Amino acid sequence: MRRVSVLAVAAAAIAISFATGALAQSAKVRGVSKSEIVIGMHTDLSGVAASYGVNSANAMRLRIDEINEQGGIHGRKIRLIVEDNQYQVPRAVQAANKLINRDNIFLMAGALGTPMNNAVLPDQLKAGVPNLFPITAARQMHEPFHKLKFALGATYYDQIRAGIKWMVANKGKQKICTLYQDTDFGKEILEAAQDQTKAMNLPLVETATNKPADTDFTAQIAKLRAANCDLVVLGTIIRDAIVPYGTARKMGWNVDFLGQSANYDQIVAGAPGGATEGLYTMAGTVLPYRDTANPTVVAWMDRYKAKFGNDPNIGAVYGYALMDLVAIALDKAGKDPNVDRFVAALEGINGYRDIFGGPVASFGPNKHFGSNSSFLFQVQKGRFVLIEGPVSYGS
Template sequence: MRRVSVLTVAAATTIIAIAATSFAGSAQAQAGKVRGVTKTEIVIGMHTDLSGVAASYGVNSANAMRLRIDEINAQGGVHGRKLRLIVEDNQYQVPRAVQAANKLINRDNIFLMAGALGTPMNNAVLPDQLKAGVPNFFPITAARQMYLPFHRLKFAGGSTYYDQIRAGIKWMVANKGSKQICTLYQDTDFGKEILEAVQDQTKAMKLPLVETATNKPADTDFTAQISKLRAANCDLVVMGTIIRDAIVPYATARKMGWNVDFLGQSANYDQIVAGAPGGATEGLYTMAGTILPYRDTASPTVVAWMDRYKAKYGNDPNIGAVYGHALMDQLIFALERAGKDLTTDKLITAMESIKGYRDIFGGPVVSYGPDKHQGSDESFLFQVQKGRFVMIAGPVNYGS
């Protein structure tokens, strides 16, 4: 998910420059010892949205991470060390994210960053975070930059937007007979990643990319874009949109009597989309890298987790909570494997040794290696049916 910051580019540049100096100083000050690790605790940092446009992701993912930490700490922690999570509000704004990361790294002396929300926020923070020697584990974004270019301190858990779209197009062509492929995408870095995936997959399958249309993240009228795509005789529209701008164009097409298939990706995979009023998204296809559980079909383990979450926080867990639990559980697994004499190098070695890990929700099998820091490129295909996401296929990827 992405949104342009309300602060000026000049202000963001100034903050980033100041932070870069602080990050470098911190790295020098920490030479010769393991930052964020004592005999009794491991300090984990997180910058996320607690009060902005993506707060439903940020608040719930942070809460789920805390819940998992509380559970492991109640059992004595990891090799006798308690985990401590420090969460800072980035308000889904780049300058705020840089400020938050600067505090976490230099004042709070974190061992690693986990669950940081937002592609532009991670991209702004990462260069100096990595210079400071602070790993970035399982950021909540499906952008390829979270593991590419390869860096020993960057780990991403699941499939990217690019992976998902390519796999989704392949499935739709094979199973729905799609031949006239079009795309509607945000005129942002996020949207352009979707466009690149559509271009690459249609080229690989020797199919035409018939038409394209763009929108701004704040657009509310999609009549012109839908009319343009309809005139091109598309039979599949691939969407590089987020929550609201996935609902509106799909609903617009249906109101116009245009009933071709639409395919989204994990930025659309939110119950807000499936449950849109009046069944506005009924029939929409969406790719995602994980599974959103529903209580009546969930396993006893997941139901118990849902109950614990609601008892502690007073609301049902959403997809953000699923992300938070899954990433923290995987991190704890790696910390346990790293051993009592914890260092960054030993944690990286432990991560790279993980093969065949799977979360409690039935997500894809996750494996890493010395030259592989993306846990999985597999995705699941869902369709909105009667107000909920129903799995149609998965796991799938475009290479298989």
Template sequence: MRRTIRAVAGMLALLASFTGLRAQTVRGVTDTEIVIGTYTDLSGVTVAWGVNNSNAIRMAFDEVNARGGIHGRRIRYIVEDNQYQVPRSIQASNKLINRDNVFLMIANGGTPMNNAVMPDQLAKNVPNMFPLTSARSMYWPYHRLKFGLASSYYDQMRAAVKLLVEQRGKKTLCAMYQDTDFGRDVMEGVRDQMKAMNVALAAETAHKPTDADFSAAVAKLRDAKCDVILLGTIVRDTNQIVAAVRKIGWDVPLMAQVAAYDSAVAEVPGGVTEGLECMTSVLFVGKDDPRPAVQAFQKGYREKYGRDPNFAAQIGYSAAQVLIEGLTKAGRNLSLDSFVAGMESIRDFNDIFGSPPMTYGPNVRQGSNQSYVAVVRAGKWQLSVEKPVGY
């Protein structure tokens, strides 16, 4: 009898050890927490994006933790500063993956940074969720652990070309873009849509991110008699190019993408950027937005961080909400496979800001490829086209 009891006890202990070992094989997940990481710019040239974006994500996680977590697990969120540099991103990623043992990473900052880190990250089965870049490589080519949030630079410029040619009758399209991974991604969308519509660029110029004098480039495009200029630019070079165009009295329309969709562009003194249009994956909502959920978000952000949320904060909050939805749908028995299945079951997710509905599936890793068209009016971004557009 004693032998039987001892044998049963031994079997139970062995079973418990196997169960514990099985639970431990899910990196970053215990019975009480989920570890999530981010590397982003907290002190470099894109600090306004990195800090506000990660702050809003932390706020969303704090809110869900205050409600008891996700299936009883609280989120532990770790953010590392990459200073918008590739070497720092690799260092930060190594820490998050190998020391902090994160389950997944969200909103990693920068196109070249993500491209450099992702091969090792994905090889270690760490999902890359909603990077803080609109580059197409964040979701394409397909990988089961790569998820993009909304329309990419590529999508935005394809939709812009289609809109300008088909609905506005533009015939002499030109482009100015950064000679970087970002700028080339923008131009890939321009070229692919032009090829699909049998249209050719009349002229184009490429510049370094540090260039400041655009007078010669603008003169070249004016000589080409462009009737619209597509911009693969961010904030500083957008403002400088628009100023150079207006300085010579040229009233040509200009169309940018979400990297230029910033208050610092709309609010240039003297109304320099008045009339500039921009394709954007989501709309920035101001302090006067009356929707209760938006008001609650803005109030909570101000109370927590002592400043108004910017566009990057809004994107971060939406990304966190989609992630929370995926984790919730994964169920209590959280694993890599159940998480992927949970994300793939999301249909027509609507954030609080009125972004295009986001849907994922077995072969769908981008929530939406629809884009809004915004225009600068009286120092603010306003809707230029009522509904989101695509191609």
């Protein structure tokens, strides 16, 4: 009987040990230790969109350094791991797999590119890794609704609908056309133009398409001009916004053009020879200029340049603002963060506004996008000048 009792006690001890280990394992949160929280980012550091990727990553690092220097979040330092996707889908998948499966990140933030995010998201969400504020304004970043998908600013679709509404109300536009890339991105702009003109009982009188690498837009501009458009909506990005606009002016056609945040880059506003002078562009945030920025933003510009050796661009604005919002949610998630607590904390943020004067962002259990409001700018003397905002097509 004595031996049986000893064996029983030993077996019970082993069972308790396994149970304790299992509980400890189940209580462990990926990407969170006693000393740090690990955040991942796949972005373009060496490809065609590196200007966005490098600057957004650097601005996230700047905000993280500020937080860590103040003691971190509830005593934990934030560690950012950045992988180069070169703006290529296969490399994005490879980078995300490393971040999720080897680095065990807690969340993904600021990932660049619509097709890259779309390719990565199924496995990322299956792994339970939140996708926060990707640097793309595509609707897929928060539609369809998913507990782990959050977007910050107005989508391309929101921006174009708001811009058309403003142009009709304030400039009397009646004959609207669109020039758009024959891509998923361009088709989103087309859909926005179709939906907004239909809502206002106006015709979409003509459309024209281009390939992203096109360099000659003579035929497209001639087609739209023949339709007597009084507003051309652009579903283009940077170079394929500059060239058709310049082509229209060279042909003597001074119709208004309206772009969206993929055109909202100083490269467009500062095109040589004033090639984009007068171009209207919608955007989901505000690009500051040093001579007109408030002291807080000027100080931020100085810190950024001192740390990275160059002036911040719009990508840096995106990166700093999104990392600030991530940090607020991490703080609200408490001393023992997990995905559920973090998501609940983010959903509880109401009335957030970044230092740059962007739109007010609010979230909720059924609302995982910060704002559908955007700003209207016009290129004047080589820079974007705010015309009105924030505006939305629903207001």
